[in-house]
Amino acid sequence: xxIKLNGDPHELHAPLSVSALLAQLEIDxxxxxxxxxxxxxxxxxxxxxVIEEGDEVEIVNFVGGG
Amino acid sequence: MREGLTIAGRTFTSRLIVxxxxxxxxAIMKAAHLASGxxxxxxxxxxxxxxxxxxxxxxYIDTSQIFLLPNxxxxxxxxxxxxxxxxxxxxxxxxxVKLEVIGDEQTLFPDNEGLLEATRVLVxxxxxxxxxxxxxxVMCRKLxxxxxxxxxxxxxxxxxxxxxxxxxxxxxxxxxxxxxVIVDAxxxxxxxxxxxxxxxxxxxxxxxxxxxxxxxVMMAGAMKLAVEAGRMAYLAGRIPRKSYAxxxxxxxxxxxxxxx
Numbered sequence: 220x221x222i223k224l225n226g227d228p229h230e231l232h233a234p235l236s237v238s239a240l241l242a243q244l245e246i247d248x249x250x251x252x253x254x255x256x257x258x259x260x261x262x263x264x265x266x267x268x269v270i271e272e273g274d275e276v277e278i279v280n281f282v283g284g285g
Numbered sequence: 286m287r288e289g290l291t292i293a294g295r296t297f298t299s300r301l302i303v304x305x306x307x308x309x310x311x312a313i314m315k316a317a318h319l320a321s322g323x324x325x326x327x328x329x330x331x332x333x334x335x336x337x338x339x340x341x342x343x344x345y346i347d348t349s350q351i352f353l354l355p356n357x358x359x360x361x362x363x364x365x366x367x368x369x370x371x372x373x374x375x376x377x378x379x380x381x382v383k384l385e386v387i388g389d390e391q392t393l394f395p396d397n398e399g400l401l402e403a404t405r406v407l408v409x410x411x412x413x414x415x416x417x418x419x420x421x422x423v424m425c426r427k428l429x430x431x432x433x434x435x436x437x438x439x440x441x442x443x444x445x446x447x448x449x450x451x452x453x454x455x456x457x458x459x460x461x462x463x464x465x466v467i468v469d470a471x472x473x474x475x476x477x478x479x480x481x482x483x484x485x486x487x488x489x490x491x492x493x494x495x496x497x498x499x500x501x502v503m504m505a506g507a508m509k510l511a512v513e514a515g516r517m518a519y520l521a522g523r524i525p526r527k528s529y530a531x532x533x534x535x536x537x538x539x540x541x542x543x544x545x
Contacts, residue, residue, distance in 0.1 A: 224335060225332040225333065225335060245338070247341075252330070252373070252375035252376035257368070259374075259375050262375070277332065277372070278335070279330050279376060280330075280331070280341070281331075281342050281353065281355065281373075281377065282330075282331045283304070283306035283307065283328070283329065283342055284305060284328055284356050284358050284492075285306045285307075285329075285358070285443065285491075285492025
């Protein structure tokens with residue numbers, strides 16, 4: 220199945236939780252924020268929020284800025 | 286003379302707020318932060334680079350000492366700024382945001398309508414909103430009325446280093462303000478920061494003036510001193526400006542032809 224991840228198509232074998240996606244991408248969940256279909260996913264909901272075919276996922280972090 | 290800067294009930298030791306962008310390296314940024322004495326720094330919210338592992342900015346910021354203020358830089362609509370603010374809150378676990386809604390790519394001047402709209406929405410959602418705004422007293426009043434915790438008028442365009450372009454407006458904004466006034470953007474060198482503080486600003490926020498200096502760490506130290514000096518001069522109360530001289534030395538007892 221294909222999702223849109225940070226604006227680009229991304230292939231996944233099957234639906235999975237936000238936690239599982241972050242683990243797969245080797246991203247430290249404590250340092251990012253995740254948006255699923257334009258709604259922020261609270262950290263407490265990472266395990267229960269499931270990403271399905273066609274979903275739009277944004278994973279952001281802090282970078283240098285003024 | 287160690288009175289802190291209090292915004293929304295939170296007191297910061299330093300009246301200097303600095304950015305985290307455009308430094309030659311993260312290590313230099315960290316050293317500059319230390320030299321600046323700042324205990325609040327701005328950060329931007331951006332997509333994680335999925336394709337490669339990059340060093341985390343947060344490895345170079347001691348968040349037990351330094352408060353992170355996420356910005357909404359490069360947002361051109363209220364909706365984008367609101368979305369970015371919500372993500373920043375989740376990434377940083379604080380409800381503070383430096384709100385930017387930009388209206389023009391060349392000047393990076395704020396879009397007043399979008400800024401006001403985003404301020405109202407975010408205040409309602411419980412954010413502590415610090416809007417980056419024009420040096421316009423009316424706009425600053427509207428933002429404060431909308432619930433902004435501080436107003437952050439620009440001294441000059443972002444990254445321009447032109448210094449305070451409209452000192453009288455900054456003074457008026459401060460005189461009328463019901464919330465702290467932080468001069469944000471436009472500082473080029475230490476004297477600019479001192480001028481902002483002498484005008485009565487409660488604080489100064491800068492990034493490029495430090496990060497882009499030949500020696501960012503030394504400039505950070507200069508900015509620390511300038512902000513403190515400007516604040517002290519403001520509190521001390523400067524003398525009025527006069528057109529003609531008034532002698533500093535006594536006129537009595539002068540020897541020579543003008544003796545009396």
